[in-house]
Amino acid sequence: MPADAPLATITIAGGGFAGWLAASLLARALPDLAISLVEVPGPDRSLGVAAAADVLLPDDLPLLGEAGWNGPDLLRGGRAGFVLGTALSGWRADGATAFMPYGEIGAPLGPIPFHQLVSTMRRRGQPVNMANYALGALAAQAGRFAPPPPGDETVHAALTFGLSIDTARLAEMLRGDALERGVRLAGTWHGEAVQRGDGGVQRLVLADGTSLAADLVIDASGPASPLSGARDDWSPWFPFDRVASARRTSEAPAPPYVHCDAHHAGWQSFAPLADGVGELFVFSSADAPGAPAAEPFAPGCQQAAWTGNVVRIGGAAAQHDPVAGLQLHLALADVLRLIALFPAACEHPAEAAEYNRQWREKTECAFDTALLRLACSGALGAVWDRLRARALPDRAAYRRDLYAANGRVVLHDGEVLEEAGWTALFDALCVQPRKGDALSDALPSAKITAHFAAIRQAMIAAVGRMPPYQALMAQVAA
Amino acid sequence: MMAGPIRKVVIAGGGTAGWMAAAALSRLTGNGVTEVVLVESEEIGTVGVGEATIPPIRTFNAMLGIDENAFVVATQGSFKLGIEFAGWSREGQSYIHPFGAYGADIDGVKFHQVWLALRAAGLPLPLDDFSLCTTAARLNRFQRPDGNPASPLSQIAYAFHFDAGLYAAFLRRHAEARGVVRHEGKIGQVRLDGETGFITALALDDGRVIEGDLFIDCTGFRALLIGEALGSAYEDWSHWLPCDRAVAVPSTRTAPLLPYTRSTARKAGWQWRIPLQHRTGNGMVYCSRHISDDEAAATLLANLDGEATADPRPLRFTTGIRKEPWRKNCVALGLASGFMEPLESTSIHLIQIGISKLLALFPDASFPAHERDEYNRLTALQWAQIRDFLILHYKQNQRAGQPFWEECAAMQVPETLARKMALFRAAGRLFRYEDELFTDASWAAVMIGQGLMPERHDPIADTLDPAEVRNLAARMADAFRRTARAMPTHADYIARHCAGRPM
Numbered sequence: 001m002p003a004d005a006p007l008a009t010i011t012i013a014g015g016g017f018a019g020w021l022a023a024s025l026l027a028r029a030l031p032d033l034a035i036s037l038v039e040v041p042g043p044d045r046s047l048g049v050a051a052a053a054d055v056l057l058p059d060d061l062p063l064l065g066e067a068g069w070n071g072p073d074l075l076r077g078g079r080a081g082f083v084l085g086t087a088l089s090g091w092r093a094d095g096a097t098a099f100m101p102y103g104e105i106g107a108p109l110g111p112i113p114f115h116q117l118v119s120t121m122r123r124r125g126q127p128v129n130m131a132n133y134a135l136g137a138l139a140a141q142a143g144r145f146a147p148p149p150p151g152d153e154t155v156h157a158a159l160t161f162g163l164s165i166d167t168a169r170l171a172e173m174l175r176g177d178a179l180e181r182g183v184r185l186a187g188t189w190h191g192e193a194v195q196r197g198d199g200g201v202q203r204l205v206l207a208d209g210t211s212l213a214a215d216l217v218i219d220a221s222g223p224a225s226p227l228s229g230a231r232d233d234w235s236p237w238f239p240f241d242r243v244a245s246a247r248r249t250s251e252a253p254a255p256p257y258v259h260c261d262a263h264h265a266g267w268q269s270f271a272p273l274a275d276g277v278g279e280l281f282v283f284s285s286a287d288a289p290g291a292p293a294a295e296p297f298a299p300g301c302q303q304a305a306w307t308g309n310v311v312r313i314g315g316a317a318a319q320h321d322p323v324a325g326l327q328l329h330l331a332l333a334d335v336l337r338l339i340a341l342f343p344a345a346c347e348h349p350a351e352a353a354e355y356n357r358q359w360r361e362k363t364e365c366a367f368d369t370a371l372l373r374l375a376c377s378g379a380l381g382a383v384w385d386r387l388r389a390r391a392l393p394d395r396a397a398y399r400r401d402l403y404a405a406n407g408r409v410v411l412h413d414g415e416v417l418e419e420a421g422w423t424a425l426f427d428a429l430c431v432q433p434r435k436g437d438a439l440s441d442a443l444p445s446a447k448i449t450a451h452f453a454a455i456r457q458a459m460i461a462a463v464g465r466m467p468p469y470q471a472l473m474a475q476v477a478a
Numbered sequence: 479m480m481a482g483p484i485r486k487v488v489i490a491g492g493g494t495a496g497w498m499a500a501a502a503l504s505r506l507t508g509n510g511v512t513e514v515v516l517v518e519s520e521e522i523g524t525v526g527v528g529e530a531t532i533p534p535i536r537t538f539n540a541m542l543g544i545d546e547n548a549f550v551v552a553t554q555g556s557f558k559l560g561i562e563f564a565g566w567s568r569e570g571q572s573y574i575h576p577f578g579a580y581g582a583d584i585d586g587v588k589f590h591q592v593w594l595a596l597r598a599a600g601l602p603l604p605l606d607d608f609s610l611c612t613t614a615a616r617l618n619r620f621q622r623p624d625g626n627p628a629s630p631l632s633q634i635a636y637a638f639h640f641d642a643g644l645y646a647a648f649l650r651r652h653a654e655a656r657g658v659v660r661h662e663g664k665i666g667q668v669r670l671d672g673e674t675g676f677i678t679a680l681a682l683d684d685g686r687v688i689e690g691d692l693f694i695d696c697t698g699f700r701a702l703l704i705g706e707a708l709g710s711a712y713e714d715w716s717h718w719l720p721c722d723r724a725v726a727v728p729s730t731r732t733a734p735l736l737p738y739t740r741s742t743a744r745k746a747g748w749q750w751r752i753p754l755q756h757r758t759g760n761g762m763v764y765c766s767r768h769i770s771d772d773e774a775a776a777t778l779l780a781n782l783d784g785e786a787t788a789d790p791r792p793l794r795f796t797t798g799i800r801k802e803p804w805r806k807n808c809v810a811l812g813l814a815s816g817f818m819e820p821l822e823s824t825s826i827h828l829i830q831i832g833i834s835k836l837l838a839l840f841p842d843a844s845f846p847a848h849e850r851d852e853y854n855r856l857t858a859l860q861w862a863q864i865r866d867f868l869i870l871h872y873k874q875n876q877r878a879g880q881p882f883w884e885e886c887a888a889m890q891v892p893e894t895l896a897r898k899m900a901l902f903r904a905a906g907r908l909f910r911y912e913d914e915l916f917t918d919a920s921w922a923a924v925m926i927g928q929g930l931m932p933e934r935h936d937p938i939a940d941t942l943d944p945a946e947v948r949n950l951a952a953r954m955a956d957a958f959r960r961t962a963r964a965m966p967t968h969a970d971y972i973a974r975h976c977a978g979r980p981m
């Protein structure tokens with residue numbers, strides 16, 4: 001094939017969530033492409049672990065909106081619940097619960113970040129609970145919620161939420177959309193492929209013996225992909241190796257946050273759906289003899305996501321520990337990155353190299369996020385002790401140590417948390433800066449206290465104007 | 479080392495870097511413990527150049543609570559909408575790297591991709607027509623945005639040109655009013671602690687000794703503290719940025735008053751032109767391997783558009799960066815921390831972001847390593863990003879037949895830049911890394927201006943309706959043209975809002 005032949009055909013390997021997500025978004029963005037999808041038998045591990053519910057982060061929603069999927073579609077199609085943050089129990093050494101809200105916490109005072117003001121006051125002997133200054137936390141506490149109306153410029157506009165979706169239901173909707181837009185369902189694939197020399201694939205051999213060639217192959221078949229390349233193993237860092245998931249229905253909608261509970265052998269989480277809860281149990285098999293049936297999983301990632309003409313997305317590229325609830329976010333990021341870098345020609349070394357660079361950045365940031373979430377916890381149990389006893393890799397250690405030294409948050413390109421998110425994570429897990437910010441420490445306490453009071457008053461008033469969450473959900477259901 | 483807050487900050491040097499630091503650090507005195515002093519020597523003087531800025535300087539002014547008009551009045555300043563690069567791609571051609579964006583994205587497709595698609599479809603429109611800053615600059619017009627986000631005027635982004643000496647004096651008044659104490663005198667010796675190697679005091683030639691906890695080295699190219707006393711090594715970048723000398727000369731103001739900086743490529747370097755209210759600043763930056771000092775000065779003088787009002791002043795430098803801009807209890811700012819040529823007016827900006835990093839990472843008296851390491855990590859990153867952008871100008875020249883320029887075109891560039899160029903060449907893609915200073919619009923302006931034309935455009939741009947895109951593009955260009963024509967001239971705008979006293 002000539003190097004500059006236009007790239008015209010795509011095959012997506014895997015008809016799980018990630019595959020249909022890619023099919024729908026690609027068909028919408030590039031209607032002239034000929035897209036085929038082959039299904040892979042078995043449970044949907046395309047995102048990493050098979051979970052009944054997955055979370056779309058706040059920043060994902062406008063991106064999906066631009067790609068053509070807006071909030072009401074997702075709410076309906078995904079039987080979604082709103083998510084204002086994560087409530088933690090069992091994670092802290094002091095036994096207390098904590099809430100990690102999405103979005104900003106408090107407000108800066110001139111150039112001084114809010115959490116530095118908090119740190120100053122705490123070192124002056126005044127306890128401050130950061131969640132008391134986060135709109136999402138206050139709304140969750142009060143059981144009130146309403147998405148801010150478009151164009152809103154009041155305090156309400158700061159309410160930041162994600163969506164917890166029924167993964168299988170939303171995959172159905174994406175599938176319907178993709179097929180309607182001309183994506184061709186080409187058959188079933190058991191993993192047989194004719195490789196090219198460069199790590200790429202010439203054609204896939206399908207179950208019925210026919211074969212399918214494509215200019216570009218998108219591998220969305222999950223961590224056990226037959227197209228897998230060289231892989232980095234993360235199991236030395238992540239001791240949890242079993243996962244089970246279930247979907248429960250309930251009469252009343254679950255409250256608008258994910259609840260995550262740590263226990264002696266691992267953790268479990270409860271994500272709200274419109275008509276129930278998606279549960280996830282993750283534990284270490286060595287620490288939970290006699291635990292109920294669960295699937296094994298092994299955190300790790302491909303050394304390169306894009307080799308030759310194969311782009312691995314979602315779980316086929318990286319299997320993260322699901323603790324930070326990022327697997328849907330990461331798969332979406334993969335698809336959007338592919339669209340942003342979509343090559344015009346069959347030979348595309350510059351695009352592939354850039355894709356891999358950005359993907360690696362993001363993968364490493366997500367790795368740090370999950371690892372620090374686990375390693376900074378004070379949860380009780382032998383597996384947690386082992387986790388904490390292990391030295392962190394340099395980059396994660398640097399993040400924690402810098403924050404613990406002076407409250408500075410390290411930010412890289414691929415960040416999934418941003419400054420407020422990292423602050424919420426560290427603070428929830430009792431990592432507190434030893435030293436204050438010089439400008440903050442130069443302020444009189446009265447000035448800081450007045451700033452705090454003004455923020456809290458405005459937020460409480462804004463929450464008071466929101467409808468009860470149950471009422472809103474009843475309206476959504478209707 | 480003791481714990482507790484820093485009691486005394488000593489700033490060595492009173493050039494632009496020293497007084498910017500003094501003005502900003504004066505805030506720290508609010509804790510009732512910290513004291514800020516500055517030492518400078520009139521006999522030694524300042525470097526006396528550094529008069530063009532980029533838009534983030536407005537954030538610095540705002541942080542200090544400085545009124546913009548008062549600042550322009552006090553510094554005989556003028557407004558800047560971008561930089562004209564004359565002869566950089568090839569002799570006789572010129573482009574403007576404007577501040578602000580090009581056009582507006584259409585349905586999520588970046589505007590420069592839309593432009594590339596139009597070009598591929600046989601409609602090669604000038605990219606300049608889609609920048610309001612460029613359009614206004616070419617007409618010598620200026621006006622600030624009016625605060626209405628829907629108006630085309632909101633596309634105006636600007637910075638300043640100012641008189642470096644007046645700027646330092648202006649900041650000095652600001653800092654002294656907020657408690658910074660100035661000592662006049664020449665530093666003869668930097669005293670170090672025998673055990674820790676930390677700086678304990680500066681001994682002045684007249685016998686005075688100035689002790690302190692934290693020292694800010696703003697002594698310019700001499701780098702008395704960070705280099706001479708503490709031995710922080712210098713990483714030489716002259717294989718990428720080969721100019722090593724400059725000669726500067728002021729000339730009389732000419733009309734019209736241009737609202738932009740001009741950089742004109744010459745035989746073995748380039749000439750700058752910075753329009754101020756009371757004079758024009760000029761200079762030539764060159765590579766001494768390719769041209770003699772005399773020839774450089776003669777070329778400069780032969781190419782002034784006003785009359786020279788002083789003798790040409792020679793300067794020498796090595797482009798590069800201090801490997802540890804923060805070492806022990808000393809942080810270097812300004813020329814003491816490294817130097818990149820003023821091609822994109824980034825030095826004062828680097829001082830500014832050095833100061834904000836220092837404030838955010840301000841140590842206590844125990845000087846924990848974390849603050850220093852993070853400061854040095856971020857500094858290295860920010861400098862390297864700017865470095866790559868500057869190298870692009872040299873690498874991507876097409877001035878055939880001139881050995882200096884041919885050497886630049888043949889050089890091997892850093893891997894980070896090579897990747898950026900390859901990606902842009904393939905399909906016009908640009909990604910901004912780690913909060914880098916220059917936006918996609920800036921990279922696109924210089925890449926396209928220097929003749930690095932993408933081989934294709936983003937396939938996404940083909941999904942737009944071509945007729946509609948043509949229409950939208952025509953309307954955008956028209957709105958910019960009309961808006962620019964309705965603006966006052968730069969000279970009139972200054973006369974009305976911020977004229978300096980006649981000098």
Ligand SMILES: Cc1cc2nc3c(=O)[nH]c(=O)nc-3n(C[C@H](O)[C@H](O)[C@H](O)COP(=O)(O)OP(=O)(O)OC[C@H]3O[C@@H](n4cnc5c(N)ncnc54)[C@H](O)[C@@H]3O)c2cc1C
Pocket residue numbers: 490491492493494495496517518519520522523524525526527528529530531642663664665666696697698699700702724725726761793795811812813814820823824825826827
């Ligand atoms: C040719 C050229 C053009 C430039 N153009 C631009 C531009 O357009 N835009 C831009 O942003 N930047 C530009 N720069 C950079 C800019 O000039 C500097 O970043 C800025 O002026 C800061 O200089 P400084 O304060 O670090 O050093 P200096 O101005 O050299 O100040 C050093 C200070 O230290 C004092 N000092 C030194 N030794 C002693 C001693 N022994 N005892 C006491 N005091 C001492 C001096 O008296 C002086 O006060 C340019 C630089 C050059 C060389």
